[in-house]
Amino acid sequence: MRFVILGAGPAGLGAAWALQQSGASWTLLEKNDRPGGLAASFVVDGFTWDIGGHILFSHYPAFDQVLDGVIPRDEWHNHERRAFIRMHDAWIPYPFQYNIRHLPSDEQRQCLEGVSEANSNRRADLPANFEEWIYRSMGKGVSDLFMMPYNRKVWAGPPSEMSAQWVGDRVAVPDLARMMRHLTTSKDDVSWGPNNLFRFPKSGGTGFIWRRVTDALPPERMLFNAPVVTIGADRRAVVTNDGRSFPYDVLISTIPIDQAVGMTGLDRGMRAARGLVRTSTWVVGLGLRGPLPHAAREKCWMYFPESEYPFYRVTVFSHYSPRNAPEGCYSLMAEVAFRPGGCLPGRDALVQACVQGLRRCGLLDEEAEPIHVWTHMAEYGYPVPSLGRDAILDEVLPALEKLGIYSRGRFGAWKYEVGNMDHTFMQGMEIAGRLLTGTAEDTLLRPEWVNRQR
Ligand SMILES: Cc1cc2nc3c(=O)[nH]c(=O)nc-3n(C[C@H](O)[C@H](O)[C@H](O)COP(=O)(O)OP(=O)(O)OC[C@H]3O[C@@H](n4cnc5c(N)ncnc54)[C@H](O)[C@@H]3O)c2cc1C
Numbered sequence: 001m002r003f004v005i006l007g008a009g010p011a012g013l014g015a016a017w018a019l020q021q022s023g024a025s026w027t028l029l030e031k032n033d034r035p036g037g038l039a040a041s042f043v044v045d046g047f048t049w050d051i052g053g054h055i056l057f058s059h060y061p062a063f064d065q066v067l068d069g070v071i072p073r074d075e076w077h078n079h080e081r082r083a084f085i086r087m088h089d090a091w092i093p094y095p096f097q098y099n100i101r102h103l104p105s106d107e108q109r110q111c112l113e114g115v116s117e118a119n120s121n122r123r124a125d126l127p128a129n130f131e132e133w134i135y136r137s138m139g140k141g142v143s144d145l146f147m148m149p150y151n152r153k154v155w156a157g158p159p160s161e162m163s164a165q166w167v168g169d170r171v172a173v174p175d176l177a178r179m180m181r182h183l184t185t186s187k188d189d190v191s192w193g194p195n196n197l198f199r200f201p202k203s204g205g206t207g208f209i210w211r212r213v214t215d216a217l218p219p220e221r222m223l224f225n226a227p228v229v230t231i232g233a234d235r236r237a238v239v240t241n242d243g244r245s246f247p248y249d250v251l252i253s254t255i256p257i258d259q260a261v262g263m264t265g266l267d268r269g270m271r272a273a274r275g276l277v278r279t280s281t282w283v284v285g286l287g288l289r290g291p292l293p294h295a296a297r298e299k300c301w302m303y304f305p306e307s308e309y310p311f312y313r314v315t316v317f318s319h320y321s322p323r324n325a326p327e328g329c330y331s332l333m334a335e336v337a338f339r340p341g342g343c344l345p346g347r348d349a350l351v352q353a354c355v356q357g358l359r360r361c362g363l364l365d366e367e368a369e370p371i372h373v374w375t376h377m378a379e380y381g382y383p384v385p386s387l388g389r390d391a392i393l394d395e396v397l398p399a400l401e402k403l404g405i406y407s408r409g410r411f412g413a414w415k416y417e418v419g420n421m422d423h424t425f426m427q428g429m430e431i432a433g434r435l436l437t438g439t440a441e442d443t444l445l446r447p448e449w450v451n452r453q454r
């Protein structure tokens with residue numbers, strides 16, 4: 001079988017890796033000049049930038065094995081998560097619900113009462129949407145203060161229009177006894193969750209990982225600067241923008257599925273795929289000279305639920321590796337979400353709004369002026385688990401498969417719950433495994449199970 005892979009992001013590279021291991025014949029086509037896709041990095045004026053703060057976490061021994069094989073231990077920094085929430089002019093350690101001692105006392109009471117009420121009203125039926133899941137699991141206090149405003153911001157839309165199925169263990173459901181314990185002992189509790197330890201490359205940003213994976217694959221099988229413009233499903237060939245045609249028996253596509261069906265000309269698929277919802281993400285990177293302001297010390301990233309801040313998250317990116325900034329400098333990276341077609345300020349106004357927001361919360365000193373500004377707009381940022389998503393995927397994925405096209409990856413399969421780097425690399429490996437030897441695609445088909453693995 002001749003395999004053609006579209007895209008050299010983690011999913012495409014995962015497929016290439018598995019096909020190479022098995023001795024299959026494959027060709028990979030990538031529109032950009034570099035691998036990594038959304039997990040690529042950019043070095044400009046001595047500053048290294050990711051497309052939003054990427055932290056590496058793994059649910060898979062097979063994924064760790066590949067990474068350990070291409071990047072030696074001494075080329076990583078190991079970090080403990082130090083995440084905070086900015087609220088009421090205070091820094092509340094994440095997860096919010098276990099650190100409410102930083103809130104005014106009437107809000108502490110609202111949170112405790114809400115969780116207690118939610119616990120006594122537990123129901124077995126599934127919540128109708130994400131908003132209902134939030135209120136049922138967290139109670140009114142935590143929901144009104146943090147969960148609802150934060151989620152509205154990060155998804156750039158109402159949680160009532162999202163499904164509740166994807167949540168799994170990605171969000172900490174509060175344990176009342178634990179909340180009380182930390183309130184009475186006045187101790188912060190920061191250890192919850194799947195990503196409280198993570199590693200980051202010492203140089204080259206997150207994109208370094210994907211460059212190393214690419215370097216371990218045969219270069220003659222990979223074409224960069226080769227955007228595919230047509231998928232000729234009837235004659236089983238893809239065509240690049242310079243007219244070159246690449247025949248295939250099996251096409252593994254990791255480009256956004258709505259674009260793939262558009263290139264295939266699949267009528268019903270196109271109509272259905274239009275219903276998929278996504279956010280776009282503006283990333284604003286600011287490079288600064290001088291010592292890190294006090295507020296930015298001891299912090300990895302921060303969440304901003306309040307509307308006076310344009311961003312939903314800020315990362316102190318020079319903490320991840322000192323080599324992310326030139327000597328004597330530090331770097332901050334802000335992420336702003338919006339829905340395609342939504343109203344957004346222009347680039348300069350957005351940078352200005354981010355600078356003002358960072359000054360307001362003390363991450364930028366009043367007199368500090370950025371010496372370097374980097375912006376990047378990811379048209380495809382977060383695949384939204386909307387209410388209609390699964391029905392659309394149940395229609396479009398099999399329709400493509402009938403044509404020998406297997407769409408996988410963050411926007412290839414449009415599943416946020418398995419849309420991180422480890423998941424998408426494994427989606428690529430698993431589809432190759434299924435096609436070659438009939439093994440199961442756990443990541444695509446059993447996201448909850450996969451996310452329970454450590
Ligand atoms: C703001 C943000 C923060 C994130 N944070 C994290 C994090 O902390 N941890 C984590 O693990 N993950 C994180 N991710 C997710 C991570 O970036 C993705 O898991 C990963 O990049 C998805 O890989 P992919 O291969 O599925 O898709 P992509 O990375 O999108 O790769 C698709 C590739 O296809 C190429 N392509 C598109 N169209 C064509 C065409 N017509 N012809 C040829 N090639 C084409 C693209 O150029 C791209 O290289 C984050 C993502 C975003 C946007």
